[in-house]
Amino acid sequence: MENRPLCAKDVISRISEIGSLPQTLAAVLKTLNNQMSGAEEVAEVISKDVSLTFRVLRMVNSAQFGRRRKVTKISEAVVLMGLNSIKMLTLSSSVFGMVNDPELLRRCNIKRICRHLIETAINARSIAIETKYKEPEEAFVGGILHDIGIILMLLYFREKYLQVLDRMKADQKGITQAEKDVFGLTHGEVGAEIINSWSLPPKLAFVVENHHSPNATSMIPEEIELNNIIALADHLSLGPFDDYFPNVEENIEFVQLVGRKLNLNNTATNKIRRDSIPESIKLAEYLELDIGDILDILSEANNRLAELYFSLEKLYLEKQKLQTLVNGELIESTLESVQ
Numbered sequence: 605m606e607n608r609p610l611c612a613k614d615v616i617s618r619i620s621e622i623g624s625l626p627q628t629l630a631a632v633l634k635t636l637n638n639q640m641s642g643a644e645e646v647a648e649v650i651s652k653d654v655s656l657t658f659r660v661l662r663m664v665n666s667a668q669f670g671r672r673r674k675v676t677k678i679s680e681a682v683v684l685m686g687l688n689s690i691k692m693l694t695l696s697s698s699v700f701g702m703v704n705d706p707e708l709l710r711r712c713n714i715k716r717i718c719r720h721l722i723e724t725a726i727n728a729r730s731i732a733i734e735t736k737y738k739e740p741e742e743a744f745v746g747g748i749l750h751d752i753g754i755i756l757m758l759l760y761f762r763e764k765y766l767q768v769l770d771r772m773k774a775d776q777k778g779i780t781q782a783e784k785d786v787f788g789l790t791h792g793e794v795g796a797e798i799i800n801s802w803s804l805p806p807k808l809a810f811v812v813e814n815h816h817s818p819n820a821t822s823m824i825p826e827e828i829e830l831n832n833i834i835a836l837a838d839h840l841s842l843g844p845f846d847d848y849f850p851n852v853e854e855n856i857e858f859v860q861l862v863g864r865k866l867n868l869n870n871t872a873t874n875k876i877r878r879d880s881i882p883e884s885i886k887l888a889e890y891l892e893l894d895i896g897d898i899l900d901i902l903s904e905a906n907n908r909l910a911e912l913y914f915s916l917e918k919l920y921l922e923k924q925k926l927q928t929l930v931n932g933e934l935i936e937s938t939l940e941s942v943q
């Protein structure tokens with residue numbers, strides 16, 4: 605199948621064949637989304653996954669929860685941590701478990717993809733809190749899942765998806781254009797399809813499909829709001845690949861446009877971006893996930909900030925220049941009309 609052009613149907617059907625693969629993820633999400641599920645039921649699902657059980661116990665016994673007595677039972681951990689924290693931890697753990705594929709680890713920078721998902725989720729939750737979106741944890745879940753299409757395409761169409769990465773580098777037109785050129789469809793469309801097949805809330809499928817299109821329309825205002833939150837969070841994070849957002853100035857304009865839609869000022873946006881770095885490092889520790897050397901992460905964050913200021917300054921100067929030109933033309937035409 606790799607040698608002939610793929611159509612949307614091929615991609616979706618191959619992914620549907622393996623739709624049952626992330627079983628823990630689907631089971632955990634279903635249980636957590638069911639308002640009737642109690643701690644015992646959630647604990648039962650978690651207990652079926654050994655590494656997840658270990659992570660939950662590790663987190664509940666960490667300094668953050670300040671317990672003197674060691675917690676050894678998952679049901680007790682669920683009660684102590686609360687369903688929301690459990691949801692965030694289990695979801696992240698299941699998604700990151702999917703990328704733990706030896707061939708994938710050898711061929712691409714998985715650390716960077718994981719870091720992108722963690723940063724986006726943390727940014728999304730902070731934006732949701734700042735803008736008083738009613739379910740900040742839902743924004744976190746959206747952040748972890750928003751690029752699930754990339755993970756699936758990398759897992760099941762590896763060679764073809766590596767062509768997308770080459771195309772992205774060569775054309776500098778961004779990820780969605782490169783995907784359309786190679787596959788004829790985007791990671792958003794693939795991701796939405798799989799979210800629907802897992803029977804997750806339609807709101808999540810909407811944001812997975814549209815997080816690169818902040819002008820996407822919906823009859824449900826909450827879908828638009830959540831999509832804006834994820835779109836902004838995505839742009840505030842380090843991309844999963846080089847050239848994911850090839851143009852820094854377009855990125856800044858995107859951030860400002862979506863920030864305005866969410867009534868978020870620049871100071872709040874910058875604080876969210878700054879705080880996401882230590883929070884991402886902490887979450888990665890809980891998940892025992894290698895997202896890179898801490899010093900590298902911090903120095904890269906500083907470089908990005910410097911690049912951003914440089915571009916902002918350039919944009920400001922260009923606007924000033926434009927304004928001076930417009931003013932000059934106005935004066936000239938006024939003088940002409942007076943003469």
Ligand SMILES: [Fe+2]
Binds near residue numbers: 751791816
């Ligand atoms: Fe994306």
Ligand SMILES: [Fe+2]
Binds near residue numbers: 838
């Ligand atoms: Fe993304």
